[in-house]
Amino acid sequence: MSETGGKAASEAPKPAESEIPKTDGTAKKNAPKVKKQWKNPALRMMGIPRFSLPSRNWMIFWTVLASIGGGIAYDKYQQKQIRKKWMDQVEQYSTEVYANDRIPRKLTIFIAPPPNDFLDESLRYFKRYIKPVLNASAVDYEVFTENRQGDIRNGVAEKIRQLRREQKKKSGDNASGDSDKTKSAEKKSNGSYIGSGLTWNKKEDPLDEPTKTRQELYQPTDVLGLYRIVKPFDSVQRDDAVSPESAGGVVCIGRGAYKEYITGVHEGLLGPLDKPEEKVEVDAEGNKVPADFSIPDEQEDDEDKREPVPKPFISPADYSKAELAPELNLTQIIRNDKNVPVLFEQPVYVFPVPNILGFLNLPRKIYRFYTKRYVAEDYCERTSTIVVANTSRPFEFRDAFMGKEEELDWPKKWVERGKEKGSEWAQELEVDERVTSRMKVFDRIVETSE
Amino acid sequence: MFGLGGSAPQISSQQKLQAAEAELDMVTGMFNSLVEQCHQKCINKTYNESDVTKQEALCLDRCVSKYFETNVQVGDNMQKMGQSGQFMGR
Numbered sequence: 001m002s003e004t005g006g007k008a009a010s011e012a013p014k015p016a017e018s019e020i021p022k023t024d025g026t027a028k029k030n031a032p033k034v035k036k037q038w039k040n041p042a043l044r045m046m047g048i049p050r051f052s053l054p055s056r057n058w059m060i061f062w063t064v065l066a067s068i069g070g071g072i073a074y075d076k077y078q079q080k081q082i083r084k085k086w087m088d089q090v091e092q093y094s095t096e097v098y099a100n101d102r103i104p105r106k107l108t109i110f111i112a113p114p115p116n117d118f119l120d121e122s123l124r125y126f127k128r129y130i131k132p133v134l135n136a137s138a139v140d141y142e143v144f145t146e147n148r149q150g151d152i153r154n155g156v157a158e159k160i161r162q163l164r165r166e167q168k169k170k171s172g173d174n175a176s177g178d179s180d181k182t183k184s185a186e187k188k189s190n191g192s193y194i195g196s197g198l199t200w201n202k203k204e205d206p207l208d209e210p211t212k213t214r215q216e217l218y219q220p221t222d223v224l225g226l227y228r229i230v231k232p233f234d235s236v237q238r239d240d241a242v243s244p245e246s247a248g249g250v251v252c253i254g255r256g257a258y259k260e261y262i263t264g265v266h267e268g269l270l271g272p273l274d275k276p277e278e279k280v281e282v283d284a285e286g287n288k289v290p291a292d293f294s295i296p297d298e299q300e301d302d303e304d305k306r307e308p309v310p311k312p313f314i315s316p317a318d319y320s321k322a323e324l325a326p327e328l329n330l331t332q333i334i335r336n337d338k339n340v341p342v343l344f345e346q347p348v349y350v351f352p353v354p355n356i357l358g359f360l361n362l363p364r365k366i367y368r369f370y371t372k373r374y375v376a377e378d379y380c381e382r383t384s385t386i387v388v389a390n391t392s393r394p395f396e397f398r399d400a401f402m403g404k405e406e407e408l409d410w411p412k413k414w415v416e417r418g419k420e421k422g423s424e425w426a427q428e429l430e431v432d433e434r435v436t437s438r439m440k441v442f443d444r445i446v447e448t449s450e
Numbered sequence: 451m452f453g454l455g456g457s458a459p460q461i462s463s464q465q466k467l468q469a470a471e472a473e474l475d476m477v478t479g480m481f482n483s484l485v486e487q488c489h490q491k492c493i494n495k496t497y498n499e500s501d502v503t504k505q506e507a508l509c510l511d512r513c514v515s516k517y518f519e520t521n522v523q524v525g526d527n528m529q530k531m532g533q534s535g536q537f538m539g540r
Contacts, residue, residue: 094505104508138504140511 071370078373083129086380087136090387094138103238107134107141107249107386108343110152112257114355115414115425119145121355122253129379130253130351137387141251149423150309152257153264156343157313160268163334163342164327168273171327241339248346249386249442255403256425258350262400263312263424265344269435270322271314316430324434347392347440348399351379352406391443395436400429402441480521488513 053059098104111126113119123145134141146152240247252258314322328334334342354375356365368375385391407415418426492509493502502510 094508095499095503097499097501098504098507100502100507102507103511104504138508140508 075370075373079128079376082373082376082380083132086133086384090133090137090384093387094136099237101236103236103240104138104140105239105246105248107139107251108346109141109143109251109253110257110261111143111145111253112149112152112260113147114254114353114357115256115410115418116357117355119147122257122353125351125353125375125379126253129376130251130383133380133383133387137384139387146257146260148309149256149425150260153260153267153312153424154309156261156264157267157271159343160265160325161271161273163336164268164273164325167327167329238338238340240341241335244333244341244345246347246392247341248343250343250346250348251386252348252350252403254353255350255406258348258403259424259429261348262429262431263316265439266316266319266430266432266435267312267314269325269328269344270319270432271312275310276313312424316427319430319432319435330438344435344439347442348395348402349382349386349442350403351382352403354406354409356409357411386442392440393443395439395441397431397436399441400431400436484514484517488517 054062109126109130111119111122114121126143144152144155250261252261324330333345335345336342354368356368415426488510492506492513494506
């Protein structure tokens with residue numbers, strides 16, 4: 001057949017020859033050759049080129065390709081438009097004239113990987129839909145990620161414990177020592193400005209001093225003559241320090257990150273300051289708590305040389321018995337040395353990560369893949385409400401269920417395994433009234449959770 | 451901070467002066483490149499606004515802190531290399 005086909009191709013202009021293979025119906029190569037003529041001589045006279053549909057199989061191929069590609073392209077295009085829309089909407093905040101001595105609001109963002117998946121999945125949502133809006137509105141942010149369960153919880157708790165320890169030490173000293181310490185802390189924080197500002201005109205002669213490091217002698221700013229023109233500013237005004245309602249903000253990406261954050265705050269405020277050694281041993285003997293309490297199973301094969309995440313200092317069952325941070329003066333809003341309310345005094349927000357796993361979920365996965373624009377719209381809108389941020393309200397009990405819809409998508413096996421291991425992701429989130437009464441949430445949650 | 455902050459015990463005043471000058475040059479050069487790069491990166495070249503906008507202020511903050519951090523790290527690494535003898539100094 002191929003021989004005759006080749007022949008027919010070489011003799012294409014003669015229709016009589018090539019009609020033979022066409023009647024066979026097997027050699028497809030020849031089919032277009034037959035069509036290489038105009039049915040209508042008028043078209044030919046007008047010079048309109050021959051037009052004919054490709055063969056059936058090519059049609060199927062092109063149609064499938066075009067619909068898949070078109071679906072992706074359309075979705076991408078829409079995402080771009082949505083992002084642009086929301087970025088334009090918040091751009092007004094970034095174009096305001098800003099004095100040199102002000103520091104913009106800073107969000108703290110916790111990102112946890114979705115169950116049984118990699119951190120990149122959550123990070124992608126952050127990068128695509130949250131970060132552009134934050135950048136467009138000139139809100140500063142600091143991102144904390146974790147690769148293992150418990151990192152965020154431990155980090156948050158440790159920070160609060162640190163605060164408590166400092167407070168304890170401070171209250172141990174007398175009042176004068178207290179003020180001295182804060183002063184020195186202040187000096188340390190912006191010493192490069194104040195210190196250099198005072199010393200730029202009384203520079204020491206380096207020849208007299210035999211051995212001294214350069215840092216002791218002068219700062220870079222001293223020698224550049226910068227402050228001959230511009231006087232250094234004594235204090236930096238942080239936008240976070242102005243009003244406690246809109247100060248900073250904590251954004252958790254993923255329900256798991258939120259659970260860990262809330263648990264971490266509880267652990268920090270209610271738990272003991274030092275690691276309870278005995279209790280852990282007793283538990284180990286009683287075979288109640290497995291040794292790898294908070295290490296996710298998917299990380300086990302990872303050659304991970306880091307220390308395991310410390311276990312929680314307090315279990316949720318003991319929350320009601322524990323004393324609420326006796327070191328801290330909880331009658332007022334606790335601020336750090338930069339006069340910014342500390343982390344747990346800032347409003348919280350959760351973005352549920354619409355990640356889905358499993359072979360049987362493939363249709364849903366495909367649907368979600370082609371409709372990412374809805375996620376984009378949702379995320380961008382939520383982010384813009386955070387940016388506007390005059391809408392925080394006190395934490396209510398139902399806020400413990402923020403982002404709970406994500407848990408429906410969690411793999412059941414994974415949750416079971418987590419329950420066996422006592423992972424904090426798999427447990428219900430326990431909250432204590434005394435702690436949550438201090439917390440705030442961004443208000444948009446109300447609309448979404450109802 | 452800039453990689454050559456060490457103190458040599460027995461050197462003449464002439465050498466000291468030279469070292470100080472070299473360091474001053476280095477600091478000035480670093481500052482100039484910092485200003486240039488952060489201006490390039492952050493400041494809107496149409497100059498619609500006589501003052502810095504919030505976006506630009508934030509960008510500058512980040513730019514400067516990143517620059518210094520990188521500088522410190524590079525300096526540290528170079529010092530380490532110099533001590534271990536892989537690197538023959540300047």
